[in-house]
Amino acid sequence: MPNRLSDATSPYLLQHADNPVEWWPWGEEAFAEARRRDVPLLISVGYAACHWCHVMAHESFEDPETASRMNELYVNVKVDREERPDVDAVYMEATQAMTGQGGWPMTVFATPDGAPFYCGTYFPRDHFRNLLNGVADAWRNRREDLLDQGRRVVEALGAPRRLAASPPPTAADLDLAVQALIHDYDVAEGGYGDEPKFPPSMLLSFLTAQHERTFPFQSADEPTPAALMAGGTAVAMARGGIYDQLGGGFARYAVDGAWVVPHFEKMLYDNALLLRAYTRLSRRPAGDDPAAIAGRALMLRVAQETADWMLRDLRTPEGGFASALDADSEGGEGTYYVWTPAQLTEVLGEEDGAWAADLFAVTERGTFEHGSSVLQLRGDPDDPERFDRVRAALLAARAERVPPARDDKVVAAWNGLAIAALAEAGALLERPDWVRAAREAADLVLGTHLLYGRLVRTSRDGRPGPSAAVLEDYADLAEGLLALHGVTGEARYAREAGGLLDTVLERFGDGEGGFYDTADDAEQLFSRPQDPTDNATPSGRFAAASALLTYAALTGQERYRTAAEGALSVVPLLAEKAPRFAGWGLAAGEARLSGPRAVAVVGEPGEPAAEELVRTVLRWAPLGTVLTRGDGTDDGGVALLEQRVRVGGRPTAYVCEGFVCKLPVTTPEELRAQLSGEANSG
Known part of the structure; x- marks a missing residue:
């Protein structure tokens, strides 16, 4: 019998559609078949750009003898971790609990009800064949032991777990995080940890914001520890092999500690986050110091090249952004x-x-x-x-070489990150093509993924995928839409963001100020995932906090700010114990400390003086500042724009905190003075 993946929207599943393994997609039909046959499930989880997933596929899943054993002894389920992050999360937690480590491909043996009893990652073919026989023998002859193991795993992982909550982070909490990061910082090579070394993209945003809060206009030759860590890491990555020195864009991580040899897959989410970070690091003039001037020029070049690479290599015909480029081409990793x-x-x-x-x-x-x-x-x-x-x-x-394959599914969350980065960078660096691309991606996701008020996580070729969106999809898309609203003034994007955030509050709350990663009406797995920490992308909880803070500043509605502060209640503990895994929450904490400050610009889109005011905000305002704009005649339902009009017929900016605004200004110089705190409220 052929496997059942040929109709999938996931490129990863389609890669396995012709395997001799009789794969089933994740779903109740596979569970029912395992119960009918009275055999275990073999759940294989990976993603399209995963090198070792390809290796195991070539060695085992394409091998007729191995496939025959799998088909005889198991119901085999193939899962795209990027399409079903909830399934991946619960089984990865089980894998890490059983083995002390995790990774992909993830290989899980489970009862017909989905309870895991043996887990691992990549297995070489001979080892895998022996494992297939050994687990099947145990299922026949020691089944109660396996069932008991599965029950104990489900009970342990399904038990309620809460981080100790506290008030939202204070300045002292955020400063403590920097001190903790100093101890983990690699002074010689930049970044954190040994090998493999991952780009700390979310920490770069926090460290930049922290530097600007503590020394907003400090000269470039007297950097703070936060600025030294952010700048040192960004330069080291940009100089290293992890950055594509010809075509732009960053690989997933470096296998060494000096950023020399990458794991060559290139992910949309990494590059969207790093585009935003490098744009922010390039924002301000560097004074007269030659090293600072060169550093800023490098940040600017990397931001430009990364944005151009995203548009050139990841943009889909429908206007969205594909998930990734593979690590392999011509049968080997990195050959391209x-x-x-x-x-x-x-x-x-x-x-x-x-x-x-x-x-x-x-x-x-x-x-x-x-x-x-x-x-x-x-x-x-x-x-x-x-x-x-x-x-x-x-x-x-x-370009004449065989290029890596592209995983061209569109993920709502990662497109939200790309929309935010391209909108901000395009407006600041005067690249209207980037802003236009952000708008087209937003329109695609809203038109294709938003069905009857609820999001689906993925699409491909304009066709919605089968999986419900998770918290990060709602939150990151809302963040992108709010950034896009800020630079374009299109009120519809703010309204759509508000609708997404209302769903977050209604469907994802845990009743204690935090959020689950899945909605209350989503498929019930053996545990409901809830991870407050950042991983490769911002945690859904911290992404929600960031977007909620922005929306609260636009609307003046306290419930959004209260929800954001509740989501940030775990940041003080993480700031002390694990700041490397809380960068987005720490950055949101910095935004909260600043108000967050909000700026309303009144002027026609495309009007040079209005665009210059917008660029002044993006260049000089503290990170986390909320931007909105209108034409002075219609507030579009955005409360912060109510009664904001031109002064003297000229484009005008209003710098506000909590809807208390300074005197309106009409020149970039006046606006910069207000942003630096040199002017008083009116």
């Missing part, structure tokens, strides 16, 4: 990206080839496999024009 000295010479000639090899740290020994090297850029080129010419030639030559 690495070079040898001979390959450089072949494309560039002897002289430019040698120059490029030195510039990009490409040696005969190599930094990757088989004498090939990942391109690094450890210093600025001494000849910028030559650099541009060489890079263009190498990029063109690379």
